[in-house]
Amino acid sequence: MPSRRSYKATSRHGCLECRGRRIKCGKEQPECASCHNRNLMCKYQQPASVPLAWPKVKSRSSTPSLPPPAKASTSVVDPTFLAQYQDLMEPSALRSPSGELNIQDLELMTQWCTATYRSVSRNTTVECIWQAVVPREAMRHPFLLHGILALSALHLAATSNGDKREQYIRTSRAHKSQASLGLSRIAAMLKPSHCNAVFTLSNIMMIYSFALPEIVGQSPGRSALEDLYKVFVSTRESVDILANIIDGVGKGELKPLLQCDKAQPKMPDTSRLAIMSLTQLNANLARQDPCHDKEVYDTTIKHLGHSLDKVSRGGETMIIAFQWIFQVPSRYMELYRQREPFALVVLAHYVVIIHLLRRHWWMGEWSARLIQDIGQRLDANWRKSITWVLDATGYYIPPV
Template identity: 25%
Template sequence: MEKMKTRKPHTKSRKGCVSCKSRHVKCDETKPACVNCDKYGSKCEYPAAQARIVNDNTSPYARVSTPSSADGLNLNRSSPTLGGQTQDYALNIPQLRLLHHFSTVTASTLTSNIEAQDVCRSHIVKIAFNHPFLLHVILALAALHLSWLNQALSQVYLVQAEKHHDAALAEFRSDVQDIDESNFQAVFCFAFILFPYSCAVLIDPKNGPEYVLDTVLQNLALTRRVPPMVRQFYSSMLDSELGRLVPSDTQGIDFYQVPSDRVLVSLWKFSELTSKLYPPDINEAYELAISTLEVLFSVVKRQSERPSVSLVKLWTHQVTPRFMELLSARQPGALIIFAHYAVLLKTCQHYWFMDGYAGQILQVADALIPEEWRSWLDWPKEQIRGSA
């Protein structure tokens, strides 16, 4: 069994929860419960804050339905009413701009299917008006897209994206206690929008590969959490308007039938050579992750069109919790398999939010794997960078 690596300290979080501070890990400071506490089932408590004056309208956790002056672009207008009375209406221009951009531009970039694009720009937005957590994540993705398109205002939009993303997670944890007929569509849409945001969000490499991997895994943990929640409503979802979001290339896949014409030759060889080093639970986790990845490569190879994002995302939902634990522990075997998954992600790099994501994962794996293991990354390097 390979030796577990000692984790390097993370960048400190000044306002992190008590649990994260006691474990000496970086807290994302999400309230009422941070991602780490959600992941490990820990009780999330924050130190008592010092009293200070807070303008509720500037809070990033304020509901979208409450106009905010945080962006400094609100316009107050007086509108005449019956009897000569006037009433003030506050317009939140930044949020309206983000919603307009999502409906007219971003929605069409999330899928190549025309019918699915129509669902994104219309039906999902309509659902979001009754579910603030979904509306926030829509605005977050739109802001992230604008930061990608407009380099001059990139930082401005990144700040907006982060605020709406944090508010979305806070609203989701607060509002979604149970999944039922009234909210399963909103939860499904939330997961659909959250994945491209997680891929496109800027991760500063200056914080080191450990920090980057932690951020990637936190995002994956969020996207992995939603499908089990809505599984019982999957048939109802297919019969609804959201059924048009499900790509045809994700249907009818048999993950138990591994193709004979294998692409991952070196990865299978790695599994064979290291099988005697690991206990059964690790071997099973690795073998399932490799076989699932092989099946998805086979599906991509057979079809004439580019794969959908939903297809390549299936791997993150098929791997076991044990594999995710090994990946979180920086085990070389799990990192090598994850680097091969990056090759599959690269097949979707024509989507703006996937651009550079595969290279980032490969770079992290290359940095964290010991020197004597790095030859197993030759094939991913050839496919992603063009050379070993």
Template identity: 25%
Template sequence: MDVNNCDESKPSCGHCSRFSSPCSFSEELPDKSSTANNKVTSPLSPKSPSSLVVSGGFENSFFLSPEYTTLPVALGETHHGIGNQAFGVMDLELFHFFLTETCLTISECPDRQRLWQHVIPQIAFTHHFLLRGILSFAALHLAHIQPERRESLWAEASSHYDVGVRLFHTEVLDITPFNCDACFAFSSLLAAHAWPFSHQTSDLFFSTLPPAEQEFSTTWASLLRGVHTLLDTAWDWIANGPLGPLLETHTMYPAIVRKADPEISAKLTGLSQLWDPPPSRYNPADIEALSEALVLIQEACGILNSSTSERPLSAISLALTWPTCVSATFLELVDRLEPEALIILAHYSLILNQVDGVWFMHGMSRQLLQTVHERIGKVWESWIAWPLQDLALSELNNHMDDDIVHNILPFP
């Protein structure tokens, strides 16, 4: 049918009636009254130009490089059988915002920023759960920047997040060289979502579930550790692929650790007297877990005290790495509310204070210390006085009013 000669008559246009040819408008053309208020969708095949139908029934066509799949038009991508809703102008705004703003906040390292800005969005075109994660994370970031739009942006974030997680759960059951990069990137975004999605109120390390259900815990720390569980399967594939530079192996840096501020180092070393001699309720594995967790904090403080050019890890990486490097035994001690483990956990805030300006980690240190203070008991309060004071100084340096700090912080 020549669309230039079509009069859109129903059930068959005049042009097709005259030539007795099938009319593409006979069944497929939607009623104009319905398109005024609904998004029209159509499944797109890979490597074809995409036509996005936005609210109001207006079409905006754009093209991507032929080697990448077009943006998906279905809510859950029709080949997965989840919903059928078009993307709109808001989604294009979010994608643009991610490419120009959000991606630059995920890391302080320019090389890694380039991966989040260029490589990972390209991967998302062929793994739509990752695209959903990108749009959701961008919506949260934009809501942080533009609080007057918070309600609508949170709705967008939640919608994309829900679909992305459902699709991801299907993919992650079968990690392959084809989907491992997308799963790794999405799981990283999943962990970054946890804190802002909780309205900065969730317990970062403490599960609120009953003990019998804690294996299904979705605390911030458990999500971070989940990323590394995925890497146990896919490390070699990812290391040899485009996202290889995002991988980090934990290595001790004795020379840098020795650069830690002597006063800070002495204070941290002094914590070891908490389990020397070992309390009778602890076995050797418990003592080893406490010692290792403390050494990791000493190492991080040494790195943070070194010059930026010498740092093998950025402040963001250090803050995100510590919860994944401590042993499962240490986290079990935290779950049991053992005071020695809680005291070490409180000192992890020394690292979190360094990244409090990062939008998806802002307020973590305060929440962690308040939670520990509530659970540790009066007898042990003096052991966390230093982390509390460090948080107060950090917030004062960020121009927080002195009276507010002293009224809110639970000093012993």
């Protein structure tokens, strides 16, 4: 008698009994016909659960806290990123101001990637750098990530009211503190791989310095000139760091930020006449007073002329404005602090560059307040030296 030919089941969804006997299963429910006829127990394998693409996130109100970073899965937290974080920050800095990275931090990062990045871009040509390249750098450099979150929180504060506004401001200051800490620590072991992160954070911190007084309001009894001097001092603290990395930045992905946009129409360059007038006035003052700091002013005016020229050729106004702060001699900073009339005249010409940034939420009315403050400190003769400034900005200073 010929042996019975075995049947290899073609379906993986038959009952366990039929699959074990290697016979075809009709897959009837709750038991197949084969098992029913043989009076056998019919069971089907339960389908495996399908893993979620994203894990469920519980509300912070129902979950006390996330697991500590040391226990985090390596598939979620990059060990290299975590190690760098631990090297640069104090143990307490491993947590954001309200604990671990949480829903609020995700909100701030979303704010950056959807809105805040545009406010630091001159146009669509470089928007992709601030939206994509900078966040990518932040994933490798925690101090930059804190800077991004700090500015995003301040941006949200600018459009919020009441307790929500105050909460964003507190969060912003806490992240800014961590960003400053990380930047100061990495300065001692600066590597080529840090260039982009340090450069972008330095710019973000300068924007922050302008934005904070604009959001929280000027300190009582302090003038716009005093607030600007404070911005200058805090900005110049990183001048040595930037001097060492600027060449590296110009060779990498951030190169477009340092270039002029030739596609933009060239602005009428009336600033050259203004710079010539300042140079001539500086020479006249030197002839009248042997103690006049002619060389200091010559250097300051020369850099200002280069800055205005770059702006007229479509350069990144924000970066140009910050570069001049780095370039001015320390002696000029002292003359500015002493409110020397010619130092204020030169500063008024610089304010024209700030005026071009007035539509950004973080700059606002800085230029108007500065021009008014400078105008009030100059007598009628000195005011004649800022005629071009008033024409370029459209501001009016009441007669003395």
